[in-house]
Amino acid sequence: MTDTTIEQATAAASGAAATERFRGKQRTEGAEVDTKRVDTLATELLTAAYDIIRRHQVTYAEYDALKSWLIQVGEDGEWPLFLDVWLEHVVEEVASENRQGSKGTIEGPYYVHGAPSLPAEAKLPAREGEEGTPLLFQGQVRGVDGAPLAGAHVDIWHADNDGYYSQFAPNLPEWNLRGTVVADDQGNFKIHTIQPAPYQIPTDGSCGKLIAAAGWHAWRPAHLHFKVSAPGHQSITTQLYFTGDEHIGDDIASAVKPELILDPTPATDGHGREVTYDFVLDKA
Ligand code: MBD
Numbered sequence: 001m002t003d004t005t006i007e008q009a010t011a012a013a014s015g016a017a018a019t020e021r022f023r024g025k026q027r028t029e030g031a032e033v034d035t036k037r038v039d040t041l042a043t044e045l046l047t048a049a050y051d052i053i054r055r056h057q058v059t060y061a062e063y064d065a066l067k068s069w070l071i072q073v074g075e076d077g078e079w080p081l082f083l084d085v086w087l088e089h090v091v092e093e094v095a096s097e098n099r100q101g102s103k104g105t106i107e108g109p110y111y112v113h114g115a116p117s118l119p120a121e122a123k124l125p126a127r128e129g130e131e132g133t134p135l136l137f138q139g140q141v142r143g144v145d146g147a148p149l150a151g152a153h154v155d156i157w158h159a160d161n162d163g164y165y166s167q168f169a170p171n172l173p174e175w176n177l178r179g180t181v182v183a184d185d186q187g188n189f190k191i192h193t194i195q196p197a198p199y200q201i202p203t204d205g206s207c208g209k210l211i212a213a214a215g216w217h218a219w220r221p222a223h224l225h226f227k228v229s230a231p232g233h234q235s236i237t238t239q240l241y242f243t244g245d246e247h248i249g250d251d252i253a254s255a256v257k258p259e260l261i262l263d264p265t266p267a268t269d270g271h272g273r274e275v276t277y278d279f280v281l282d283k284a
């Protein structure tokens with residue numbers, strides 16, 4: 001029997017994968033939030049909600065719509081997506097307030113720990129004939145004092161030319177367009193990949209339903225994700241965007257900063273585009 005079924009990317013499938021990923025590995029593994037903090041934060045959050053209900057005379061119809069929507073977010077596994085799209089940018093802003101080095105931005109729901117380790121000049125794992133404009137992304141990792149950080153890790157992940165992330169959409173090789181590039185003894189790296197497409201958050205799930213109900217759009221500008229780390233230094237989690245992108249000014253996830261916009265030029269080897277960007281890390 002031949003299997004002619006083509007598995008579709010669905011909100012529920014990518015949501016379930018993102019939920020499982022988050023449960024398996026968290027950046028703050030083992031951290032506890034004390035009772036006093038929970039009391040303060042939960043009380044203030046609820047107080048803000050009471051104020052909204054009173055000011056806007058929220059009805060039972062609206063209360064029930066909220067209730068069924070919240071139940072649906074859980075059933076779709078879209079809590080990681082919802083939180084990372086609409087809240088994480090402010091958490092990141094607070095967390096990075098006192099950092100001097102390169103700007104960071106949100107991680108989002110699609111990072112996977114443990115991507116294949118690659119040499120300082122490397123092509124990211126990709127399918128035969130991976131669609132998209134070839135992109136050479138190169139640069140150096142340095143400390144705030146300007147010293148090159150030999151052997152720094154540049155962990156990169158991004159969507160394909162259709163806006164899909166490996167491990168969160170069907171029929172993609174496990175580590176497609178993901179890798180941990182180890183910089184050379186001068187902190188330099190050269191990564192050959194393709195330019196990702198703009199990303200539309202799933203429209204068929206609960207987050208999509210909120211977007212449609214509120215009359216918003218579902219787009220993020222095309223972006224590359226990074227986690228950059230070196231011994232004795234603070235890691236940064238960031239994203240880089242492309243000048244001229246249609247959604248650079250209205251990212252649904254509010255994660256664009258002016259320092260994070262790339263302007264690639266035609267590649268010197270005639271294939272696609274290239275751009276140089278250096279990462280600067282604060283001391284730990
Ligand atoms: C993404 O690709 C992303 O980066 C974020 C922050 C949210 C949803 C999808």
Ligand code: FE
Pocket residue numbers: 108110199223225
């Ligand atoms: Fe992303």
